[in-house]
Amino acid sequence: MxxxxxxxxxxxxxxxxxxxxxxxxxxxxxxxxxxxxxxxxxxxxxxxxxxxxxxxxxxxxxxxxxxxxxxxxxxxxxxxxxxxxxxxxxxxxxxxxxxxxxxxxxxxxxxxxxxxxxxxxxxxxxxxxxxxxxxxxxxxxxxxxxxxxxxxxxxxxxxxxxxxxxxxxxxxxxxxxxxxxxxxxxxxxxxGAKGLCYLELTSETADIDIHSAYAPVADNAAWRLTQALATLKTADHRIVVEGFYDEVEHPSESLKDIARNNPYDTAAASSLYGLKGKMIAADAARAALLFEPTMSICGIESGYTGVGVKTVIPRRAKAKLDCRLVPRQDPEDIARKIRRHLDKMGFADIHVELLSASHPFRxxxxxxxxxxxxxxxxxxxxxxxxxxxxxxxxxxxxxxxxxxxxxxxxxxxxxxxxxxxxxxxxxxxxxxxxxxxxxxxxxxxxxxxxxxxxxxxx
Amino acid sequence: MxxxxxxxxxxxxxxxxxxxxxxxxxxxxxxxxxxxxxxxxxxxxxxxxxxxxxxxxxxxxxxxxxxxxxxxxxxxxxxxxxxxxxxxxxxxxxxxxxxxxxxxxxxxxxxxxxxxxxxxxxxxxxxxxxxxxxxxxxxxxxxxxxxxxxxxxxxxxxxxxxxxxxxxxxxxxxxxxxxxxxxxxxxxxxxGAKGLCYLELTSETADIDIHSAYAPVADNAAWRLTQALATLKTADHRIVVEGFYDEVEHPSESLKDIARNNPYDTAAASSLYGLKGKMIAADAARAALLFEPTMSICGIESGYTGVGVKTVIPRRAKAKLDCRLVPRQDPEDIARKIRRHLDKMGFADIHVELLSASHPFRxxxxxxxxxxxxxxxxxxxxxxxxxxxxxxxxxxxxxxxxxxxxxxxxxxxxxxxxxxxxxxxxxxxxxxxxxxxxxxxxxxxxxxxxxxxxxxxx
The missing domain is CATH 3.40.630.10 (Zn peptidases)
Structure with a gap:
């Protein structure tokens, strides 16, 4: 043979x-x-x-x-x-x-x-x-x-x-x-793999789109959703939903050792993706990819997005929100915490639907x-x-x-x-x-x- | 005849x-x-x-x-x-x-x-x-x-x-x-009529869309734009761009008299539009429609907005922003103030384009x-x-x-x-x-x- x-x-x-x-x-x-x-x-x-x-x-x-x-x-x-x-x-x-x-x-x-x-x-x-x-x-x-x-x-x-x-x-x-x-x-x-809590957030402020001249009297679904999303995370990526990090464990020393050998190359990734922003430090990136949960907007849509100008108040806005979870975080618990956060911040009107849930594993x-x-x-x-x-x-x-x-x-x-x-x-x-x-x-x-x-x- | x-x-x-x-x-x-x-x-x-x-x-x-x-x-x-x-x-x-x-x-x-x-x-x-x-x-x-x-x-x-x-x-x-x-x-x-300052805001964080697992290392255009927009206005509709209201004059007594006879009917409008939020008081609405400038998101779009789940970090996000202006406000001045505001708030990377400008008149x-x-x-x-x-x-x-x-x-x-x-x-x-x-x-x-x-x- x-x-x-x-x-x-x-x-x-x-x-x-x-x-x-x-x-x-x-x-x-x-x-x-x-x-x-x-x-x-x-x-x-x-x-x-x-x-x-x-x-x-x-x-x-x-x-x-x-x-x-x-x-x-x-x-x-x-x-x-x-x-x-x-x-x-x-x-x-x-x-x-x-x-x-x-x-x-x-x-x-x-x-x-x-x-x-x-x-x-x-x-x-x-x-x-x-x-x-x-x-x-x-x-x-x-x-x-x-x-x-x-x-x-x-x-x-x-x-x-x-x-x-x-x-x-x-x-x-x-x-x-x-x-x-x-x-x-x-x-x-x-x-192992991170978990996932994938949500769809919807704001609905009216039954019909409205001429934007009437902005003083009509709520704007795009503003509601934008304002609500902005409360979830600081501009420097810290998730500020109460309790979001509660279940996250500090990694053991042997896991930290493995993380130091994580071959993830920040410079190469930055070049591959054509990243425009400031590059994260290599050690921080290696640890974060293994041990830190994230929250991403995967998509957002509202109102007129075609060419040129249309002066309208959108009646509805939708966003898809993706949280990657680390061991001991539970996607349904995270969804509940986000719901509670929105309620607390005055966004009880934002509808939250859990589209997909997956637990972390190692x-x-x-x-x-x-x-x-x-x-x-x-x-x-x-x-x-x-x-x-x-x-x-x-x-x-x-x-x-x-x-x-x-x-x-x-x-x-x-x-x-x-x-x-x-x-x-x-x-x-x-x-x-x-x-x-x-x-x-x-x-x-x-x-x-x-x-x-x-x-x-x- | x-x-x-x-x-x-x-x-x-x-x-x-x-x-x-x-x-x-x-x-x-x-x-x-x-x-x-x-x-x-x-x-x-x-x-x-x-x-x-x-x-x-x-x-x-x-x-x-x-x-x-x-x-x-x-x-x-x-x-x-x-x-x-x-x-x-x-x-x-x-x-x-x-x-x-x-x-x-x-x-x-x-x-x-x-x-x-x-x-x-x-x-x-x-x-x-x-x-x-x-x-x-x-x-x-x-x-x-x-x-x-x-x-x-x-x-x-x-x-x-x-x-x-x-x-x-x-x-x-x-x-x-x-x-x-x-x-x-x-x-x-x-x-008379209000003026208009209609802007397109664009965030671009990468050359390609990125698997959302890499959120710890890649900026998200939808987050950047959402965070930037949220700094422009409070959740209760006050525009917080520095100098935005500087040129706005208090209306004369005779104009205020006319405003009190403004037949605008808030209840009827609320029913027509099917408004979901709290209704603005009738007197405030009548005055605001005549004398107050506004800022509306007319549209926003980024990433995946189709059916179901797609786990991706959008490389680009766009929003259309419409400001209605009252006498003495200047659309180009307003556009500059919004640009300066974004710079000051750490969003110099957001591109701002003036798509349409119109002065107010009475x-x-x-x-x-x-x-x-x-x-x-x-x-x-x-x-x-x-x-x-x-x-x-x-x-x-x-x-x-x-x-x-x-x-x-x-x-x-x-x-x-x-x-x-x-x-x-x-x-x-x-x-x-x-x-x-x-x-x-x-x-x-x-x-x-x-x-x-x-x-x-x-």
Missing amino acids: LQVEDRVANRLPQAIQALQRYCRQPGISSQGVGIPETIDLIGQMVIEAGGQVRVLNDLGGNPVIYAEFEPGPEGSADKTLLFYNHYDVQPPEPLEEWNYPPFGAEIHEGKLFARGASDNKADLVARLQAISILQEEGLPCRIKFLIEGEEEIGSPSLPLYLEKYASLFQADACVWEWAQKNAEEKLEMVA SDMNHPVIGIVNATAAAVYGEGRYALMPNYPGTGPMHLFARYLGQQLPIVAIGSGWWDDRIHAPNESIRIKDFEEALGYMVRFIREFPRMDQRAES | LQVEDRVANRLPQAIQALQRYCRQPGISSQGVGIPETIDLIGQMVIEAGGQVRVLNDLGGNPVIYAEFEPGPEGSADKTLLFYNHYDVQPPEPLEEWNYPPFGAEIHEGKLFARGASDNKADLVARLQAISILQEEGLPCRIKFLIEGEEEIGSPSLPLYLEKYASLFQADACVWEWAQKNAEEKLEMVA SDMNHPVIGIVNATAAAVYGEGRYALMPNYPGTGPMHLFARYLGQQLPIVAIGSGWWDDRIHAPNESIRIKDFEEALGYMVRFIREFPRMDQRAES
């Missing part, structure tokens, strides 16, 4: 074609676009890799895909590895800012461009292709997949499926959807699978070319896996992303070379995984 | 058809829609009423229409009445909120529905039809029209045309575009034409069924007429509007009975106008 490197290299053209096929299929959860077609396609992909598929759809929401691969004759029947991926993507808008069609999967200068290419289609394809390669020698353990279709809208149905099908998804460790290399080509992996950083992730990463990427952090600055439903599959389940995000993949933004892409490396890494990691207990004992 | 009442009644069907024809022709200045076609149509309408047209288009912007009607054999050749109208309308958006097509001019239950029907097409048609009726006996004076096409965007080109063609437009008094009846069917006329309320307006209104509408106020709470370019045609030129707004005409909003309409009354009033006013000097001497 060929060496791993050669088998991966031989497989690459076929793997890229599989990725293109998958990227050309939109599946947009927030807009309800292309969900059944995406599920059908994934079913074909699993069967082609030698697995079996079960579509779980009895609990509402977008269906959850369960896939299973049997261990080979020499594999460990009592070791189970669970992969988590999501098949939904963010909306592609604004369409006019894309250089290539968002569902065209065109390859230009070593990158494949598509909405969802990096978040999170390349990783699913790399994992299935790695399994396909390992089928030649027989899989070393049982492998399961949970592939959901509501990650980009906060995974509202996932807990129902995890609760009902907890035994189906039982595993010894879970590999999460995605990880990325930074500007210095260092792979950043995480063993793995035990002393679990043996953490050691396997580090060791196999060192073998593939090289010493110092990777870093495993206690949590991602973003959000995912890791906490639900812990809740329903066992609080001790370690969860580690491994993947093929790169910092300039522009996830959630126009011109999302995946670098072909990252995809190839992730394929090779996944082959090695799966092979090594069943030796977890030896490591734990050593 | 028939009595005025009968001649007006006989003319009505033809006048309504003329209004429908005019309302079916869009002419949207802020979107550049239908301007030449609108001008052609007005040319036909003037010629049909026995006048002559000259389209002034040598100074840029949308052309200004000059129309002239000679006095009859028994008319006063040395008395000139100038009418001001505008042929442009506000954009019809949001289209989905219209019950009838905005350029269909459909008549339902005594109302003609169209964008611009009330603001300000019915008045132009009523004036031309009144002239047409009076042509049977010969016009009592010289009549001129200035019909511009940029009123809804702040009349940027009008001063150029007024300056160059000042002698063409010379007159003894000017009748302004529009007036309206209130909820108690009392006709409200004005002899006529001398002791001029004899004011007496003729009141007397003929009493004859047509009845004593106590009309009120002539020193200024409108809205804006128009009256100040430009005073500046170029003479500071003593009295300007009085007379017209056929009604308070529930929904000008600038969806479902704008004109009541047919108001249109008919305005036609009759205009016939009487034009007949009486040349006796202005006798009144002045009496």
Whole structure:
């Protein structure tokens, strides 16, 4: 049999074609676009890799895909590895800012461009292709997949499926959807995620829009909402909602040590994003991304926003507000605190709706699978070319896996992303070379995984 | 010859058809829609009423229409009445909120529905039809029209045309575009208007939209703009820009007397608009509409505003800000004060653009034409069924007429509007009975106008 490197290299053209096929299929959860077609396609992909598929759809929401691969004759029947991926993507808008069609999967200068290419289609394809390669020698353990279709809208149905099908998804460790290399080509992996409290705030001051001459007698929904939002946070980013920081724990010394090695590069990020403001200090940024909650306005709209002048008092204004939460913060508690704050500040008229809620999560950083992730990463990427952090600055439903599959389940995000993949933004892409490396890494990691207990004992 | 009442009644069907024809022709200045076609149509309408047209288009912007009607054999050749109208309308958006097509001019239950029907097409048609009726006996004076096409965007080109063609437009008094009846069917006329300072504020914090997980390291354009706007005004409507109120004069005792008779009805307005907030006291509202400057957000937009959840930090945010000004306030001075305020408050990064500027104006309320307006209104509408106020709470370019045609030129707004005409909003309409009354009033006013000097001497 060929060496791993050669088998991966031989497989690459076929793997890229599989990725293109998958990227050309939109599946947009927030807009309800292309969900059944995406599920059908994934079913074909699993069967082609030698697995079996079960579509779980009895609990509402977008269906959850369960896939299973049997261990080979020499594999460990009592070791189970669970992969988590999501098949939904963010909306592609604004369409006019894309250089290539968002569902065209065109390859230009070593990158494949598509909405969802990096978040999170390349990783699913790399994992299935790695399994396909390992089928030649027989899989070393049982492998399961949970592939959901509501990650980009906060995974509202996932807990129902995890609760009902907890035994189906039982595993010894879970590999999460995605990880990325930074500007210095260092792979950043995480063993946790922040939580999310995503609110829609609405002000409604009249039944009709009003000529702005009547400003002395008519409240203005845009002013109400703007004034209300401005009370939530100071101009220098301190959230002033009473009790917002109450549950936030000071990180332990060992977590602080890991944070100091957080390879996040503020200068590179500033250049990537084209930031116009003052750059945050590097140490502060590294700690904040891991340990501090945030509050962002993701969108706001009211009144006339077309070209030129229209003199009107808007009757309604809406804003979307996104809070990223750290361990022990609870999204529903945060929503209540924001409601109370608005009431106290005189904005009881502002309607607050919780659109999406997700709890924060962190793995035990002393679990043996953490050691396997580090060791196999060192073998593939090289010493110092990777870093495993206690949590991602973003959000995912890791906490639900812990809740329903066992609080001790370690969860580690491994993947093929790169910092300039522009996830959630126009011109999302995946670098072909990252995809190839992730394929090779996944082959090695799966092979090594069943030796977890030896490591734990050593 | 028939009595005025009968001649007006006989003319009505033809006048309504003329209004429908005019309302079916869009002419949207802020979107550049239908301007030449609108001008052609007005040319036909003037010629049909026995006048002559000259389209002034040598100074840029949308052309200004000059129309002239000679006095009859028994008319006063040395008395000139100038009418001001505008042929442009506000954009019809949001289209989905219209019950009838905005350029269909459909008549339902005594109302003609169209964008611009009330603001300000019915008045132009009523004036031309009144002239047409009076042509049977010969016009009592010289009549001129200035019909511009940029009123809804702040009349940027009008001063150029007024300056160059000042002698063409010379007159003894000017009748302004529009007036309206209130909820108690009392006709409200004005002899002045507030000024306008219309700004666009833009915040730009990055070159691309950013995944909101990176909130600790990336400024948010929506937050910047929201925070900046919130510093301009308190939640209870006091504008806190330094110097904003400096030029505002306390009204004289005689103006305060007129304000006490301002028939503005706060309860009716609250019901019309469906206001949700606390109603302002009636006396305060009447005074504020005449004498107080305002600041309105007419629109704001940033980031994702579609359905559901998108977790993104917007790179750009825009707001439209409309300040209505009272006599002695200067729109460019106000724009500078807002710029200085933002700089002082730490928002030097917010870009401020002056999109539209208009000065405030008030006529001398002791001029004899004011007496003729009141007397003929009493004859047509009845004593106590009309009120002539020193200024409108809205804006128009009256100040430009005073500046170029003479500071003593009295300007009085007379017209056929009604308070529930929904000008600038969806479902704008004109009541047919108001249109008919305005036609009759205009016939009487034009007949009486040349006796202005006798009144002045009496």
